[in-house]
Amino acid sequence: GEDVEQSLFLSVREGDSSVINCTYTDSSSTYLYWYKQEPGAGLQLLTYIFSNMDMKQDQRLTVLLNKKDKHLSLRIADTQTGDSAIYFCAERKGASGGSYIPTFGRGTSLIVHP
Amino acid sequence: DTEVTQTPKHLVMGMTNKKSLKCEQHMGHRAMYWYKQKAKKPPELMFVYSYEKLSINESVPSRFSPECPNSSLLNLHLHALQPEDSALYLCASSQSQGARGWTGELFFGEGSRLTVL
Numbered sequence: 001g002e003d004v005e006q007s008l009f010l011s012v013r014e015g016d017s018s019v020i021n022c023t024y025t026d027s028s029s030t031y032l033y034w035y036k037q038e039p040g041a042g043l044q045l046l047t048y049i050f051s052n053m054d055m056k057q058d059q060r061l062t063v064l065l066n067k068k069d070k071h072l073s074l075r076i077a078d079t080q081t082g083d084s085a086i087y088f089c090a091e092r093k094g095a096s097g098g099s100y101i102p103t104f105g106r107g108t109s110l111i112v113h114p
Numbered sequence: 115d116t117e118v119t120q121t122p123k124h125l126v127m128g129m130t131n132k133k134s135l136k137c138e139q140h141m142g143h144r145a146m147y148w149y150k151q152k153a154k155k156p157p158e159l160m161f162v163y164s165y166e167k168l169s170i171n172e173s174v175p176s177r178f179s180p181e182c183p184n185s186s187l188l189n190l191h192l193h194a195l196q197p198e199d200s201a202l203y204l205c206a207s208s209q210s211q212g213a214r215g216w217t218g219e220l221f222f223g224e225g226s227r228l229t230v231l
Contacts, residue, residue: 033218041224043206043222045220088156102218105156
């Protein structure tokens, strides 16, 4: 996870916006992803962005990509208690034998207070 | 069907036991993965199978032995594990790169929580 860095914790009030930040190192990354992991569960893809895009919006989620600074952010509007989870940033780091090998950040624990 | 199913959900085993974790998907994905995840850490890649052939082994100790009997199934055979091997083991699958509509998304199962005594 050293190639992808994230802050470990974020605490917000219900109804506020949450912004989770990530920096990555591989400038050749073509896809960047945000996964969500709820307690005791596997990871679920929330959204992804192609490297030729600066922004992607999907309902309450907005992803911003700054390729120059290798910085990715996920904004969750109107954060709800159900959004409490760990959020992993991931970059695609090349492929081998037709397989996609993601590199995950350490994850940001989002805690939403009522 | 967009599910990856893992069994068992929980497993407790002694250091001399032999057990297996199982994973199944029916999405037609030809790439399947085993990850190990310790508490408060990201998933660590262990093995990748592509078209039922082992394509990546991330220097995993031989006490973990993967098997891909067919394109829908992935097993992880466990033998002589150590207490530090206790973790959540996640299976994932994906389309192979080049498939129509490929996004690189990994579909994860809920995991098998392993405790080694």
